Amino acid sequence: GQQLNQSPQSMFIQEGEDVSMNCTSSSIFNTWLWYKQEPGEGPVLLIALYKAGELTSNGRLTAQFGITRKDSFLNISASIPSDVGIYFCAGQITSYGKLTFGQGTILTVHP
Amino acid sequence: ETGVTQTPRHLVMGMTNKKSLKCEQHLGHNAMYWYKQSAKKPLELMFVYNFKEQTENNSVPSRFSPECPNSSHLFLHLHTLQPEDSALYLCASSQAGANTEAFFGQGTRLTVV
Numbered sequence: 152g153q154q155l156n157q158s159p160q161s162m163f164i165q166e167g168e169d170v171s172m173n174c175t176s177s178s179i180f181n182t183w184l185w186y187k188q189e190p191g192e193g194p195v196l197l198i199a200l201y202k203a204g205e206l207t208s209n210g211r212l213t214a215q216f217g218i219t220r221k222d223s224f225l226n227i228s229a230s231i232p233s234d235v236g237i238y239f240c241a242g243q244i245t246s247y248g249k250l251t252f253g254q255g256t257i258l259t260v261h262p
Numbered sequence: 263e264t265g266v267t268q269t270p271r272h273l274v275m276g277m278t279n280k281k282s283l284k285c286e287q288h289l290g291h292n293a294m295y296w297y298k299q300s301a302k303k304p305l306e307l308m309f310v311y312n313f314k315e316q317t318e319n320n321s322v323p324s325r326f327s328p329e330c331p332n333s334s335h336l337f338l339h340l341h342t343l344q345p346e347d348s349a350l351y352l353c354a355s356s357q358a359g360a361n362t363e364a365f366f367g368q369g370t371r372l373t374v375v
Contacts, residue, residue: 155304184363193352193366194305195264239305243362249295249318250364252305 154178157240157253164230165261172238172256173224180242183216183223184250188237197238198225230260265289268353268367275343276375283338283370285353291365293358294336296328299350299369311336312358343374 157174164170174183182201186194198209200216200223207214213226223242227234237257241250266287275281287294296308310318311330325347327339336353350371356364 182362186366191368191371193264193266193268193354193368196363196365199363241364249307249310254304 155240155242155251155253157256159256160254161257161259163259163261166231168230170227170230170234170258171224172240173222174240174242174253175222176242176251177221178242178244179220180244180251181220182243183214184241184243185212185214185223185225186239186241188239188255189235194239227258230258232260232262234258235260264365264367266353266355266365266367268351268370270370271368272371272373274373274375275340277343277345279343280339280341282340283351283353283372285336285338285355285367287334287336287353287355287365287367289355289365291355291357292333293356293362294330294333295354295356295364296326296336296338297352297354297366299352301349305352309338340372343372345374348373 155174155176184199185197188194198214203220205216211228237255239255240253269284294311298306307320308322309328314330329337350369352369353367354364356362
């Protein structure tokens with residue numbers, strides 16, 4: 152089956168720093184999604200990407216759909232303590248909305 | 263509030279018990295999913311329902327039995343589970359088709375003792 156390699160697995164940063172994480176795959180995806188999950192909660196959708204090369208922002212978050220359609224990155228600028236959580240990428244190839252998830256990036260922000 | 267509600271939020275059950283997890287979505291979606299999230303593992307897709315029909319079973323053991331009576335409700339019936347089945351069980355919904363976004367419930371934290 153399809154696999155997504157997400158990196159880094161974890162990040163420990165100071166408040167105010169920028170963050171970058173990415174996902175790569177051996178398969179081509181038609182959609183890339185980025186989710187954030189906080190403790191005890193389900194994943195919440197942050198950004199959705201539908202076209203190769205697309206660059207989309209949501210506040211301090213920016214994500215891009217790679218030109219090859221096999222990768223995506225997420226940047227967080229000027230991190231704040233509430234950015235703490237697990238960030239997941241997810242890709243979709245076919246119909247029926249089935250998503251393949253990356254392993255997640257655990258983000259810790261020190262005040 | 264994502265429009266997808268799961269109950270209960272927490273469940274502790276013995277290996278001989280029978281219990282059910284419930285999911286309800288108020289988004290008008292026609293596809294619903296069960297995912298399992300274990301520590302240090304990616305989310306694992308368990309079941310997919312499109313227009314109330316099961317379209318995918320990802321080699322899930324028969325002690326997990328899904329039910330989708332209508333497009334808004336999804337159940338996961340549990341019986342004779344094992345301790346390694348302890349995990350966060352997440353329900354999600356979306357519109358069926360490509361380029362769709364899945365919305366998740368808050369999950370049910372299941373502990374099998």
